[in-house]
Amino acid sequence: MRTRLRKWSLLLGAAAVLALPLTSWAQLTQFDLEKTLNAESHVGNVTGRAKDAAASYRRYCVGCHGTLGDGEGENAVWMDAPMYQKPRNFQLGVFKCRSTPTGTLPTDQDLYDAITRGFDRSNMPQWNTLSKQERADLVAWVKHFSPRWAGEKPGTPITVPPEPEVTAERIKAGRDVFARVQCWKCHGVQGMANGPSASTLTDDLGRPIAPFNFTDGSRPKCGDTDQDIYRIFMTGLDGTPMPSFADNIKPEEAWDLVFYLRTFMAQKSKEKGLAKQLALKPVDPNAPAGQQ
Amino acid sequence: MRVSKSSRLSKLFRSAMSVFLLAMAVIPVVLTSSQPAHALPAFARKYGLRCSACHESWPMLNYFGQKFKDNGYQLMNDRDAPIWQNPGYWPVVFRITPIWHRVSVGKVQVDTYTAGAPDGGQAVQRVSTSGFDLSGLDFHTGGTLEKNVSFYLLPSSDPTGAFHFEQVFVRFDNIFHSSWFNFKLGRFELDNLLSEKRILTLTGNGGIYQTYHFIPQGDGNIFGQIGDNQLGIEYLGHSADDRTRISASLVSSSDGNVNLSTGANSYSGFFAGSQAFDLGRLGVQRVGFYAMAGEAATYYLTQGGVPLGGSGIANKSYSREGFVGQFYFGPHLDLTVVTQHGSDNVWFGQGYGNAILTDGNGGTTATCSSPQAGCPANNVPGTALPMGAQAPSWNGATFEGHYVYSPQLIFIGRYEVEKMSQQANGAACTACLQSSSGTYTAVGATPSNFGNITSYTIGFRYNPFMSSRAGLAWHNEYNWLHQDGTGPANLVTGALTNINTSEILMGLDFDF
Numbered sequence: 001m002r003t004r005l006r007k008w009s010l011l012l013g014a015a016a017v018l019a020l021p022l023t024s025w026a027q028l029t030q031f032d033l034e035k036t037l038n039a040e041s042h043v044g045n046v047t048g049r050a051k052d053a054a055a056s057y058r059r060y061c062v063g064c065h066g067t068l069g070d071g072e073g074e075n076a077v078w079m080d081a082p083m084y085q086k087p088r089n090f091q092l093g094v095f096k097c098r099s100t101p102t103g104t105l106p107t108d109q110d111l112y113d114a115i116t117r118g119f120d121r122s123n124m125p126q127w128n129t130l131s132k133q134e135r136a137d138l139v140a141w142v143k144h145f146s147p148r149w150a151g152e153k154p155g156t157p158i159t160v161p162p163e164p165e166v167t168a169e170r171i172k173a174g175r176d177v178f179a180r181v182q183c184w185k186c187h188g189v190q191g192m193a194n195g196p197s198a199s200t201l202t203d204d205l206g207r208p209i210a211p212f213n214f215t216d217g218s219r220p221k222c223g224d225t226d227q228d229i230y231r232i233f234m235t236g237l238d239g240t241p242m243p244s245f246a247d248n249i250k251p252e253e254a255w256d257l258v259f260y261l262r263t264f265m266a267q268k269s270k271e272k273g274l275a276k277q278l279a280l281k282p283v284d285p286n287a288p289a290g291q292q
Numbered sequence: 293m294r295v296s297k298s299s300r301l302s303k304l305f306r307s308a309m310s311v312f313l314l315a316m317a318v319i320p321v322v323l324t325s326s327q328p329a330h331a332l333p334a335f336a337r338k339y340g341l342r343c344s345a346c347h348e349s350w351p352m353l354n355y356f357g358q359k360f361k362d363n364g365y366q367l368m369n370d371r372d373a374p375i376w377q378n379p380g381y382w383p384v385v386f387r388i389t390p391i392w393h394r395v396s397v398g399k400v401q402v403d404t405y406t407a408g409a410p411d412g413g414q415a416v417q418r419v420s421t422s423g424f425d426l427s428g429l430d431f432h433t434g435g436t437l438e439k440n441v442s443f444y445l446l447p448s449s450d451p452t453g454a455f456h457f458e459q460v461f462v463r464f465d466n467i468f469h470s471s472w473f474n475f476k477l478g479r480f481e482l483d484n485l486l487s488e489k490r491i492l493t494l495t496g497n498g499g500i501y502q503t504y505h506f507i508p509q510g511d512g513n514i515f516g517q518i519g520d521n522q523l524g525i526e527y528l529g530h531s532a533d534d535r536t537r538i539s540a541s542l543v544s545s546s547d548g549n550v551n552l553s554t555g556a557n558s559y560s561g562f563f564a565g566s567q568a569f570d571l572g573r574l575g576v577q578r579v580g581f582y583a584m585a586g587e588a589a590t591y592y593l594t595q596g597g598v599p600l601g602g603s604g605i606a607n608k609s610y611s612r613e614g615f616v617g618q619f620y621f622g623p624h625l626d627l628t629v630v631t632q633h634g635s636d637n638v639w640f641g642q643g644y645g646n647a648i649l650t651d652g653n654g655g656t657t658a659t660c661s662s663p664q665a666g667c668p669a670n671n672v673p674g675t676a677l678p679m680g681a682q683a684p685s686w687n688g689a690t691f692e693g694h695y696v697y698s699p700q701l702i703f704i705g706r707y708e709v710e711k712m713s714q715q716a717n718g719a720a721c722t723a724c725l726q727s728s729s730g731t732y733t734a735v736g737a738t739p740s741n742f743g744n745i746t747s748y749t750i751g752f753r754y755n756p757f758m759s760s761r762a763g764l765a766w767h768n769e770y771n772w773l774h775q776d777g778t779g780p781a782n783l784v785t786g787a788l789t790n791i792n793t794s795e796i797l798m799g800l801d802f803d804f
Contacts, residue, residue, distance in 0.1 A: 063341060125339075129358075
């Protein structure tokens with residue numbers, strides 16, 4: 001009896017020892033990260049260096065994003081999705097706000113813009129008081145967390161064609177696009193984030209996530225200019241259920257959709273005025289396709 | 293088994309040495325271990341940011357914290373809403389500092405004794421005082437009442453527990469959706485780039501900026517003290533990234549004292565502007581200027597010879613003008629320079645102005661009236677200036693450097709110098725007569741360096757740990773201050789003497 005117990009103990013002990021490397025394989029360690037401290041970023045004519053960002057990261061970022069950039073800083077426990085967005089896990093190398101096609105790495109400028117702009121509806125504020133150099137260094141620091149940058153290059157930024165003039169026809173056409181690609185399933189027929197799928201959405205890590213509510217005055221996460229909104233549905237928000245529609249809608253249709261989405265937003269706009277004149281009705285999800 | 297006494301002692305000694313060595317080994321590890329540096333209690337609890345995000349070293353703000361403050365305690369996102377609260381949020385912070393300090397005053401005139409009894413003589417000697425002590429207690433609370441409407445309330449006590457309202461104001465921000473239109477009303481600190489209310493030092497003389505408070509010896513203008521919180525209204529405008537800032541305040545000339553016992557019917561203006569420049573790896577540098585100009589009463593109506601609070605008239609003018617530079621030399625080293633010129637009306641120079649002495653908490657402390665001895669001067673009708681009286685003016689400078697080893701450890705060094713450029717009693721006053729205490733005495737020109745101040749402060753603050761609910765700094769500081777001519781007169785020659793004061797302070801500055 002005692003011999004059997006000893007045998008099992010030895011086996012379990014050996015298994016535990018063998019499993020140890022697996023845990024470090026799943027999670028980058030400080031040792032791993034030190035090897036990538038030579039990471040650089042290039043934003044305009046500023047070159048950022050990861051090794052120069054350690055102090056800034058510790059001062060401004062580590063509370064949420066954690067020492068290892070895994071999004072498990074001391075404040076992460078207070079942020080429960082979907083009401084509070086969890087901090088980004090930089091080790092995954094997956095980013096929502098990009099100018100590059102879905103599935104590709106963002107450019108350094110994308111990461112720089114994200115740090116500068118911050119994210120509405122999250123704990124990430126605007127860091128535009130930091131010097132350009134500090135922000136560029138932080139971009140390099142963010143990159144040093146993920147092994148993706150060692151083997152991949154950022155995608156080529158998509159081309160945003162010149163913005164056309166807003167017209168009533170374009171807004172009506174945008175409504176058709178909204179119905180056809182079924183934006184309403186998540187965002188709701190009036191953009192109030194109450195579509196039939198809204199409550200079931202999860203991100204790539206399985207955490208609940210809410211669709212964007214166009215009507216409550218929030219700023220879109222990746223910027224609030226028309227170009228930013230265009231870019232969001234042509235690149236998608238990687239890591240979230242928001243896909244890229246680059247293969248589904250043409251550039252001129254994407255502009256139509258931008259104009260239609262503007263009619264939902266709380267801010268005053270030309271689009272809202274035109275929609276009022278048109279007396280546009282919300283999309284009818286129960287109508288046959290093409291007649292919604 | 294019997295153990296000899298020497299063996300027991302040897303064992304005891306070895307045990308004591310072991311404990312000592314263990315302590316020596318463990319204490320540095322505990323002190324230097326890198327603990328998470330969390331947020332300052334009230335706002336950080338709300339936003340989930342570390343204190344180091346807003347503070348170069350608490351309580352001194354960095355640029356991000358300054359922008360947060362300039363936006364009316366808002367990050368300008370949806371988290372600003374009063375209803376949006378982190379589960380760990382509690383909107384009140386208290387701060388107090390138990391300390392040990394030793395104050396040494398170089399020259400104090402004391403009685404002498406012979407055979408156990410006072411002999412009527414006097415001597416001048418150094419007096420040192422040391423012991424454990426307490427700071428006052430601050431209760432900070434602030435936040436948004438509504439989008440772009442915020443408040444701050446700071447009841448504060450002295451070490452004995454006597455409370456007053458150190459800061460109280462309501463802010464209206466981003467009027468017309470513009471960061472250039474912000475207003476606040478109440479009792480607040482003037483828009484000083486080098487904030488005295490966020491000073492990193494705590495000693496009696498090092499815990500204030502001498503440049504902000506300096507007035508000539510005998511001067512009666514207590515109202516132009518830029519470091520004190522003032523009562524009034526302030527306009528503030530800033531660019532979206534806070535690189536450009538301007539502000540203008542209109543305040544009562546009461547030095548922030550409530551009840552208008554002083555400062556009634558007289559106002560002062562304060563204007564500040566600054567611009568920051570991004571100099572790459574050196575960091576963001578800021579240069580700016582400020583000016584304070586106003587007038588304050590020199591004559592208070594009297595009743596039975598006693599000045600009446602709130603009845604001040606015969607306003608006289610004063611002004612302060614300064615330049616500020618905040619220079620960063622990379623992420624660890626910075627230097628702030630303030631230079632200031634000050635001038636007071638000739639009447640202030642002769643001691644008129646503070647006829648109603650205040651206790652700093654809104655009360656008054658004096659009920660006597662000049663020309664009684666010891667009573668402050670009151671510019672009653674018919675008062676004439678002595679011959680040779682002139683408007684005093686002076687120049688001052690503050691140099692404060694920080695070495696920020698990490699957000700948890702900061703070293704501080706400061707040099708301040710205040711020099712009179714024109715004394716209130718000029719050369720023309722030699723051998724003239726001045727009315728004082730109802731008699732006439734001969735006075736001469738004041739020595740040109742009379743009242744000049746030189747001060748050095750060094751120290752460091754170490755935060756061994758911080759949490760999202762509390763902060764603790766182990767504070768160590770030394771201050772040395774030299775003032776020309778204000779020591780007791782030489783007992784033999786009657787000549788003015790200089791005085792040196794020093795203070796060493798250690799304490800635990802904590803907030804929750």
